[in-house]
Amino acid sequence: MNRRILGMLGLLTSAALATSLAVVPGAQAAGGTIVVWADETRGPNLQKVMDAKSDWVPGYTIKIVTYSSFDALKAAFDKATGTTGPDVVVAANDWVPTAAKSGKLAPVTLTGSQKARFNTTQFFDLSYRGKLYGVPVDINNVAMIYNTDLVKTAPKKFGDMVDFYKANKTADGLKAGLCIAGGGMSWGAHSVFSALGADAYYMAGSRPNYHKFFNPITFASNVKTYLLGPDGKSNGFFPATDTGCKDNFLAGKVPYAVIGNWEWKDYVAKGFTMNLMPVPSTNAGQYGAMFGSVSGALLTSFAATHGVATGAKSLLTNFFGSTAGQVAYQKYEGRPPAEKGAQADASVSAGQKGFGAAASLAGIPQIGAFLNNNAGGASYWDSAPAYWTAVLVNGKDPLVEAKKLAAIWKKNMLAGKADL
Amino acid sequence: MNIVFKGKFALFTKLILLGLISAILVLLIESALAKKEYAIALFLAASLAALCYTYLSRRAVPMKFFLPGLLLLFAFVVAPIVYTVIMSNYNYKTGNIISKQEAITQIKGLGVEPDANGTTFDIVVGKSSTGEYEILASDAPNHVYFLSTATKKTDLLPSQVTLNADGVATSAPNFTKIPEAQLAGNEDYSKINYAYAGKYFISVQGIDVGAVFRQSLRYNPNNDTIENLVNGNIYKDNGRGNYANINDSSDVLQPGWRATNWFANYTKLFSDPLVRGPLVRVFIWTVAFAFLTVLSSFAFGLLLALTLNKPMRGRRFYRGVLVLPYAIPSVMSILIWGGMFDTEFGAINHILGTHIAWFQNASFARAAVILVNLWLAFPYFYLISSGALQAIPSELLEAAAIDGANPRQIFRKITLPLLMQILTPLLIASFAFNFNNFNLIFLLTGGGPKDLLGGQIAGATDILISYTYQIAFGSNTQDLGLASSISVIIFFIIAGISLYGLRKSKVLETFG
Numbered sequence: 001m002n003r004r005i006l007g008m009l010g011l012l013t014s015a016a017l018a019t020s021l022a023v024v025p026g027a028q029a030a031g032g033t034i035v036v037w038a039d040e041t042r043g044p045n046l047q048k049v050m051d052a053k054s055d056w057v058p059g060y061t062i063k064i065v066t067y068s069s070f071d072a073l074k075a076a077f078d079k080a081t082g083t084t085g086p087d088v089v090v091a092a093n094d095w096v097p098t099a100a101k102s103g104k105l106a107p108v109t110l111t112g113s114q115k116a117r118f119n120t121t122q123f124f125d126l127s128y129r130g131k132l133y134g135v136p137v138d139i140n141n142v143a144m145i146y147n148t149d150l151v152k153t154a155p156k157k158f159g160d161m162v163d164f165y166k167a168n169k170t171a172d173g174l175k176a177g178l179c180i181a182g183g184g185m186s187w188g189a190h191s192v193f194s195a196l197g198a199d200a201y202y203m204a205g206s207r208p209n210y211h212k213f214f215n216p217i218t219f220a221s222n223v224k225t226y227l228l229g230p231d232g233k234s235n236g237f238f239p240a241t242d243t244g245c246k247d248n249f250l251a252g253k254v255p256y257a258v259i260g261n262w263e264w265k266d267y268v269a270k271g272f273t274m275n276l277m278p279v280p281s282t283n284a285g286q287y288g289a290m291f292g293s294v295s296g297a298l299l300t301s302f303a304a305t306h307g308v309a310t311g312a313k314s315l316l317t318n319f320f321g322s323t324a325g326q327v328a329y330q331k332y333e334g335r336p337p338a339e340k341g342a343q344a345d346a347s348v349s350a351g352q353k354g355f356g357a358a359a360s361l362a363g364i365p366q367i368g369a370f371l372n373n374n375a376g377g378a379s380y381w382d383s384a385p386a387y388w389t390a391v392l393v394n395g396k397d398p399l400v401e402a403k404k405l406a407a408i409w410k411k412n413m414l415a416g417k418a419d420l
Numbered sequence: 421m422n423i424v425f426k427g428k429f430a431l432f433t434k435l436i437l438l439g440l441i442s443a444i445l446v447l448l449i450e451s452a453l454a455k456k457e458y459a460i461a462l463f464l465a466a467s468l469a470a471l472c473y474t475y476l477s478r479r480a481v482p483m484k485f486f487l488p489g490l491l492l493l494f495a496f497v498v499a500p501i502v503y504t505v506i507m508s509n510y511n512y513k514t515g516n517i518i519s520k521q522e523a524i525t526q527i528k529g530l531g532v533e534p535d536a537n538g539t540t541f542d543i544v545v546g547k548s549s550t551g552e553y554e555i556l557a558s559d560a561p562n563h564v565y566f567l568s569t570a571t572k573k574t575d576l577l578p579s580q581v582t583l584n585a586d587g588v589a590t591s592a593p594n595f596t597k598i599p600e601a602q603l604a605g606n607e608d609y610s611k612i613n614y615a616y617a618g619k620y621f622i623s624v625q626g627i628d629v630g631a632v633f634r635q636s637l638r639y640n641p642n643n644d645t646i647e648n649l650v651n652g653n654i655y656k657d658n659g660r661g662n663y664a665n666i667n668d669s670s671d672v673l674q675p676g677w678r679a680t681n682w683f684a685n686y687t688k689l690f691s692d693p694l695v696r697g698p699l700v701r702v703f704i705w706t707v708a709f710a711f712l713t714v715l716s717s718f719a720f721g722l723l724l725a726l727t728l729n730k731p732m733r734g735r736r737f738y739r740g741v742l743v744l745p746y747a748i749p750s751v752m753s754i755l756i757w758g759g760m761f762d763t764e765f766g767a768i769n770h771i772l773g774t775h776i777a778w779f780q781n782a783s784f785a786r787a788a789v790i791l792v793n794l795w796l797a798f799p800y801f802y803l804i805s806s807g808a809l810q811a812i813p814s815e816l817l818e819a820a821a822i823d824g825a826n827p828r829q830i831f832r833k834i835t836l837p838l839l840m841q842i843l844t845p846l847l848i849a850s851f852a853f854n855f856n857n858f859n860l861i862f863l864l865t866g867g868g869p870k871d872l873l874g875g876q877i878a879g880a881t882d883i884l885i886s887y888t889y890q891i892a893f894g895s896n897t898q899d900l901g902l903a904s905s906i907s908v909i910i911f912f913i914i915a916g917i918s919l920y921g922l923r924k925s926k927v928l929e930t931f932g
Binding site: 032057058059060081082083084098100101102103104106107108109111112129131239241243244301304307308309310311313314317318374377378379382383386387389390393394401404405408 | 454455456514515516517518522523526529530534538540599600601602603604605606607610623624625626627628629631674675762763764765777780781869870871872873874875877895897898
């Protein structure tokens with residue numbers, strides 16, 4: 001056998017091997033299959049639901065693709081193309097403006113009865129330029145908890161908490177009075193900003209109020225009164241960072257903490273005695289507004305490329321946005337459902353209902369069009385923690401910085417108006 | 421041993437390996453074609469052909485040694501550089517990601533608006549007696565039923581339809597329902613605008629839901645414009661990846677597409693004050709950071725090497741200890757140092773008895789960055805300096821001593837020049853590495869501190885590469901084209917410095 005024949009045989013073998021192993025790769029399966037991308041917690045739970053009941057959209061097969069983390073999911077979706085992308089992605093609300101702007105999402109139209117299943121403000125999160133791109137799946141919000149071993153009565157005013165901290169700082173070895181354990185110094189801390197008089201934006205009913213903005217003089221005055229000492233430096237009541245907040249709260253070294261509803265189970269598991277409430281404002285009976293955001297099941301523009309756009313739309317309404325679907329899903333996921341019927345279901349825990357009650361006292365919808373906007377030079381997400389650092393760490397003048405903050409938020413809101 | 425490299429066994433092994441590699445390449449080509457990555461498929465096919473030709477032919481013996489390296493060099497060095505250069509000439513950012521054809525499809529899809537009441541119907545999809553797609557629509561609360569094709573709407577009386585428990589019509593005369601499994605396999609029916617009233621039509625919004633819309637945007641392929649049918653505005657390709665209102669260039673339709681904007685990203689680097697200001701500052705700090713890091717690490721490493729170059733007690737132990745930082749993964753070291761610099765809980769403030777906010781003050785943050793990098797880099801310079809010192813002939817040093825030179829003169833006139841001749845390429849390489857030392861900056865300071873409220877978009881410790889990352893991926897608005905242009909500039913700076921340094925040190929002549 002000469003070399004050439006051997007060579008040909010080798011190549012033929014390789015071709016045969018390749019053909020035998022031939023698989024057309026990519027996440028997208030054959031027509032009639034709706035591919036859903038989700039993160040490492042939502043994916044397995046969705047799979048459990050689909051394993052139990054698969055006919056949410058008659059005639060279609062639903063394939064769940066799970067990513068190892070939320071960041072991995074985001075990175076994959078950023079790179080997704082018509083060939084590789086999903087038909088539905090379970091994502092954070094703040095993906096909507098950029099993904100819709102880049103043509104990765106497709107609009108959905110809900111019937112009147114489907115819309116009525118949700119609070120209208122929840123659609124802000126999932127809308128861009130007047131079009132809705134998905135259905136709300138679960139709610140994320142924060143609330144303030146206080147350690148009832150340390151604090152015997154619920155604070156009525158912000159000042160009550162500061163007074164308690166000052167009075168017991170040394171005796172109880174307190175490391176701070178109020179800290180942010182969940183949601184970070186921007187999202188989680190909005191209720192503190194708001195309690196002191198600085199809201200990222202105001203609502204007029206269910207619509208944003210484009211004529212009302214926070215007053216930096218009032219806010220700075222409150223910061224001086226409650227968060228700074230006579231020397232103009234932080235009085236230690238409110239740390240500028242969330243580092244160590246949860247541990248210190250659990251150790252009884254911080255009496256008040258803002259936590260996210262997804263963390264509630266951890267605190268209950270530690271056996272702590274505590275009560276849930278919104279952050280009290282400087283006036284009795286008023287509270288700092290917390291963001292209430294939703295995670296959404298978003299329809300992608302790739303679904304049309306894959307020939308399953310209609311089935312994917314039906315999956316959103318029949319499963320993700322339905323009472324039966326959200327109850328079945330949240331049985332495993334354990335987050336507060338966004339759909340009204342599911343919220344009323346007996347399976348929703350008392351803790352999650354407590355967060356819901358706190359949100360109903362002082363909640364505003366999280367509007368990505370304003371918060372993500374950086375027309376003012378920085379987004380809300382960047383500028384909010386920067387204020388705490390500038391004033392509480394670097395000792396800058398609270399009024400000067402508050403004026404900058406107010407200008408940024410105002411510009412962002414007005415610029416974001418066009419994206420709603 | 422000879423049997424391994426010669427004879428039938430060697431030939432057989434080679435063919436098996438080649439067959440396996442070819443099989444993998446064929447699979448990759450198939451995968452690339454499936455994902456419509458034609459350039460990658462072409463490269464893989466060319467690689468397959470080159471491999472087969474080279475290893476099945478006697479004509480290309482030297483190529484048998486070079487080919488794998490050349491292919492990898494092309495795939496992982498040349499291609500990314502070429503791609504970056506190409507992308508730097510594109511308007512490639514959030515909102516301008518997809519192709520123009522995809523953007524037109526998207527705009528057409530978005531260019532509909534519901535009727536004032538947001539009217540929707542329960543629908544059943546089927547076919548008419550003529551074989552056309554047809555929907556049987558129900559407004560159950562109002563007992564309104566009708567059939568609709570792309571061209572005709574036929575009203576029905578409640579008595580003409582069969583209703584289910586919810587009052588939704590499920591069958592009608594001359595209407596044949598399509599089974600669900602069949603609908604799932606082919607959604608062509610959903611691409612049709614079913615007749616409703618006047619300009620309004622019914623669009624399928626789910627397998628059993630239709631909604632009333634009218635077209636609000638219309639694409640005209642003859643002159644590549646889009647017309648707003650509601651207000652008459654005309655949108656034209658603005659040459660930068662968007663359809664823009666011909667009367668108001670700021671009014672653009674979304675999404676846009678990736679479009680060439682020849683050198684506009686480069687121009688923006690120097691003309692846009694928002695980009696130019698930070699860029700100049702970041703560039704100066706990048707050069708200073710790389711220079712100070714190399715200088716301090718080299719000086720400290722050389723000092724230790726000189727110290728341990730002389731016989732002393734416990735020398736082996738000290739040498740072992742000194743390379744320990746080099747043995748620990750740098751990511752871990754950086755994160756540990758980050759914790760040690762923490763204002764509240766950090767060991768450094770604790771030891772010094774201070775309360776310095778290291779990463780909130782520009783000067784302290786820069787000092788911390790240099791200090792941490794000194795810790796990470798000095799073992800490398802210690803090792804190479806030790807090696808180089810041992811390569812200097814001791815006769816030279818002895819001769820100088822006999823001639824009356826003192827130790828300082830010997831170091832300045834003999835040791836250092838000889839060391840520099842050996843180490844210059846390594847110092848240049850180190851400078852280039854630190855010019856792009858993304859990990860250190862990203863993990864230690866994140867580029868901060870940054871006066872965000874004051875409008876700063878680059879942090880005090882941001883170097884060019886971390887600034888580029890921030891532009892490309894660091895916020896909700898990503899500008900990959902602009903980031904690519906900065907990357908290209910970094911590439912030329914590094915290439916220029918390296919080439920200049922290598923020429924000056926005449927290292928390449930050694931290999932000439």
